[in-house]
Amino acid sequence: MSFYIYKNSEQTGPFDESFVERELQAGNLSPMDLACIENSGEWSPLATFFPNEAQFQSAVQMTRHAVPKCLCCGAITEWKIEPVFLPRHWVIFIILLCSAGAGLIYLPLIYVIRSNPNSRAKICPACGARNMWTFQY
Ligand SMILES: [Zn+2]
Numbered sequence: 001m002s003f004y005i006y007k008n009s010e011q012t013g014p015f016d017e018s019f020v021e022r023e024l025q026a027g028n029l030s031p032m033d034l035a036c037i038e039n040s041g042e043w044s045p046l047a048t049f050f051p052n053e054a055q056f057q058s059a060v061q062m063t064r065h066a067v068p069k070c071l072c073c074g075a076i077t078e079w080k081i082e083p084v085f086l087p088r089h090w091v092i093f094i095i096l097l098c099s100a101g102a103g104l105i106y107l108p109l110i111y112v113i114r115s116n117p118n119s120r121a122k123i124c125p126a127c128g129a130r131n132m133w134t135f136q137y
Helices: 017-026 051-064 088-098 103-113
Strands: 002-007 010-016 034-036 043-045
Touching: 010 017, 017 051, 034 051, 088 103
Parallel strands: none
Antiparallel strands: 002 010, 002 034, 034 043
16 A cells, blocks of 8 residues: 655655554654545545554653653652742842942843743642752653
C-alpha cells in the first residue's frame, strides 16, 4: 500500500507503508495528519491506518509531558512560583540605595532576570520546599 499524506497544506507522496510507519514512530508525522491510500481518493487521519503507531506515539507524548515533581517530598503537583522580588532583594535594594544609589540599577536588573518564571524557584505546595529545578518524569 502507498499513501499520500496531507501535511502543512501540502500533499506529498506516495510513500510506502513502512516509511509512513517509521515517520509516525519518529514523530515526524502525527496520527492526526490526513492520509489517502493511492487511488482510493478517501482521506482519513493516519491513526485509522496505523492504530498501533498512533498508540505508540501518544504513549511517548505522555512520558514527555512536563510534570513537575518535588525533589523533597516527591509530590507531583502544580508549583507555586516565587514572587519576582523576595524580602532579601528589598534589603539589598535599600542598602545599595543608601550607599551609592546603585539600588536604582539593582532593582530593574533583578526584575529583568526574574520576570522569567524559569529563573525563580518553584515552591512545592505539599511540603513548602524550594525547588530550583523541576524534574520531569
Ligand atoms: Zn514537596
